[in-house]
Amino acid sequence: xxxxxxxxxxxxxxxxxxxxxxxxxxxxxxxxxxxxxxxxxxxxxxxxxxxxxxxxxxxxxxxxxxxxxxxxxxxxxxxxxxxxxxxxxxxxxxxxxxxxxxxxxxxxxxxxxxxxxxxxxxxxxxxxxxxxxxxxxxxxxxxxxxxxxxxxxxxxxxxxxxxxxxxxxxxxxxxxxxxxxxxxxxxxxxxxxxxxxxxxxxxxxx
Amino acid sequence: xxxxxxxxxxxxxxxxxxxxxxxxxxxxxxxxxxxxxxxxxxxxxxxxxxxxxxxxxxxxxxxxxxxxxxxxxxxxxxxxxxxxxxxxxxxxxxxxxxxxxxxxxxxxxxxxxxxxxxxxxxxxxxxxxxxxxxxxxxxxxxxxxxxxxxxxxxxxxxxxxxxxxxxxxxxxxxxxxxxxxxxxxxxxxxxxxxxxxxxxxxxxxxxxxxxxxxxxxxxxxxxxxxxxxxxxxxxxxxxxxx
Numbered sequence: 001x002x003x004x005x006x007x008x009x010x011x012x013x014x015x016x017x018x019x020x021x022x023x024x025x026x027x028x029x030x031x032x033x034x035x036x037x038x039x040x041x042x043x044x045x046x047x048x049x050x051x052x053x054x055x056x057x058x059x060x061x062x063x064x065x066x067x068x069x070x071x072x073x074x075x076x077x078x079x080x081x082x083x084x085x086x087x088x089x090x091x092x093x094x095x096x097x098x099x100x101x102x103x104x105x106x107x108x109x110x111x112x113x114x115x116x117x118x119x120x121x122x123x124x125x126x127x128x129x130x131x132x133x134x135x136x137x138x139x140x141x142x143x144x145x146x147x148x149x150x151x152x153x154x155x156x157x158x159x160x161x162x163x164x165x166x167x168x169x170x171x172x173x174x175x176x177x178x179x180x181x182x183x184x185x186x187x188x189x190x191x192x193x194x195x196x197x198x199x200x201x202x203x204x205x206x
Numbered sequence: 207x208x209x210x211x212x213x214x215x216x217x218x219x220x221x222x223x224x225x226x227x228x229x230x231x232x233x234x235x236x237x238x239x240x241x242x243x244x245x246x247x248x249x250x251x252x253x254x255x256x257x258x259x260x261x262x263x264x265x266x267x268x269x270x271x272x273x274x275x276x277x278x279x280x281x282x283x284x285x286x287x288x289x290x291x292x293x294x295x296x297x298x299x300x301x302x303x304x305x306x307x308x309x310x311x312x313x314x315x316x317x318x319x320x321x322x323x324x325x326x327x328x329x330x331x332x333x334x335x336x337x338x339x340x341x342x343x344x345x346x347x348x349x350x351x352x353x354x355x356x357x358x359x360x361x362x363x364x365x366x367x368x369x370x371x372x373x374x375x376x377x378x379x380x381x382x383x384x385x386x387x388x389x390x391x392x393x394x395x396x397x398x399x400x401x402x403x404x405x406x407x408x409x410x411x412x413x414x415x416x417x418x419x420x421x422x423x424x425x426x427x428x429x430x431x432x433x434x435x436x437x438x439x440x441x442x443x444x445x446x447x448x
Contacts, residue, residue: 036267045257058263080245087248095220096319100403130253148219149247150254155221177215181246
């Protein structure tokens with residue numbers, strides 16, 4: 001028996017069973033633990049960039065997961081991957097929390113961390129697509145966009161940190177994100193095209 | 207004039223000025239446009255974040271400790287992990303209840319900030335008017351804005367730089383001046399408190415229907431508010447038209 005009428009005809013029962021967020025939404029306690037295991041590093045990493053590695057970041061992570069449990073039912077695999085949905089919910093919570101606390105973050109270096117966690121194939125694919133998009137930006141645009149989107153810094157904070165005029169920061173952040181969105185849309189199209197008949201997403205060695 | 211896509215990007219980055227919010231409203235932008243940009247921003251986070259969660263935090267949240275991780279446990283006897291699930295659920299519910307008490311949740315379950323953004327994006331008649339500080343000691347440099355939708359009879363106040371109040375000593379109260387009401391008797395928009403956090407967003411609770419709002423004003427009043435304000439301490443004002 002399929003679940004077409006429940007999931008718009010695009011998902012099989014197997015896909016539903018594999019999808020952690022559907023299971024979370026259905027109240028499966030094992031799925032919440034698995035979700036923390038799979039995405040805890042991602043949510044923590046974003047929180048650390050927004051708030052520094054302090055107690056605030058830990059509280060923020062807890063809030064983000066509570067939001068995720070409430071929002072899991074709204075996840076649509078046709079719109080984004082699970083990892084991106086989790087990061088989206090976390091960013092929203094952290095932006096809101098930063099507005100409330102208005103604490104300055106300890107800026108973290110923009111290098112990849114050595115203490116890294118393994119990622120799912122889905123996350124690797126997303127990372128490849130977004131990494132490709134970042135590579136196509138000018139260095140100063142990439143720097144500003146990462147500070148704004150991944151470190152949660154306000155435009156004023158970025159202007160102070162980089163010495164760029166506020167208007168330039170605003171333009172780089174916004175046009176950079178628009179460019180990434182366009183590149184991701186093209187890449188998503190390529191991925192879907194390439195995925196036909198293939199068992200692994202592009203960029204993942206099987 | 208900022209492009210539609212750049213406005214959506216500003217929304218996704220949490221950097222929309224009151225003027226831009228009004229522009230988004232005038233353009234009839236939808237939440238989906240901002241959501242598309244949020245997805246791009248989230249994908250960047252997925253691409254650049256490769257951290258491992260501290261084992262103690264993972265354990266506190268209810269996840270499985272990672273292999274090789276050193277987790278200090280306070281339990282002295284073996285416990286079936288399934289038996290603690292009700293406790294975890296109870297703790298999560300308690301935490302949720304505490305959060306609900308500490309922040310301005312709206313009946314929809316969204317935060318006030320989310321509801322505010324949604325109101326701006328979805329209500330064609332939503333006004334976004336910046337506050338003007340009056341040099342009152344409670345907020346000489348206060349800023350922020352007020353959002354109001356007549357069709358939805360709903361709105362939010364956003365403040366920055368307003369002094370925290372002791373609710374036992376005084377409270378802030380919103381007044382909505384309506385062209386169809388005697389200006390001596392503005393509409394009570396509800397009392398509220400400001401905590402030590404930098405920026406606060408407060409839902410407006412108008413006691414009667416607002417027809418043609420001309421000005422919003424926040425005063426300092428005794429705990430619980432008053433029926434008619436003496437207007438001795440006006441903290442901020444926002445006129446809907448010059």
